[in-house]
Amino acid sequence: MTLAQERALDRAMEARTRCPKCRRRYHHCLPLRTLGSCLECHDGTPADPANYVHESRHDLVA
Numbered sequence: 001m002t003l004a005q006e007r008a009l010d011r012a013m014e015a016r017t018r019c020p021k022c023r024r025r026y027h028h029c030l031p032l033r034t035l036g037s038c039l040e041c042h043d044g045t046p047a048d049p050a051n052y053v054h055e056s057r058h059d060l061v062a
């Protein structure tokens with residue numbers, strides 16, 4: 001797999017695992033189609049810190 005393919009795949013995964021409201025990236029797919037955000041943003045259920053990525057900002061400048 002080429003780097004470009006890997007990036008495209010990662011971006012596709014990220015779209016499904018990152019909450020658009022709190023920008024947190026989870027280790028699992030979010031119910032974006034039904035809720036539009038993670039559970040915590042949706043109804044206040046605190047997310048288990050083990051379920052999301054603790055990242056410092058390291059966005060790739062493309």
Ligand SMILES: [Zn+2]
Pocket residue numbers: 019020021022023024037038039040041042
């Ligand atoms: Zn959220």
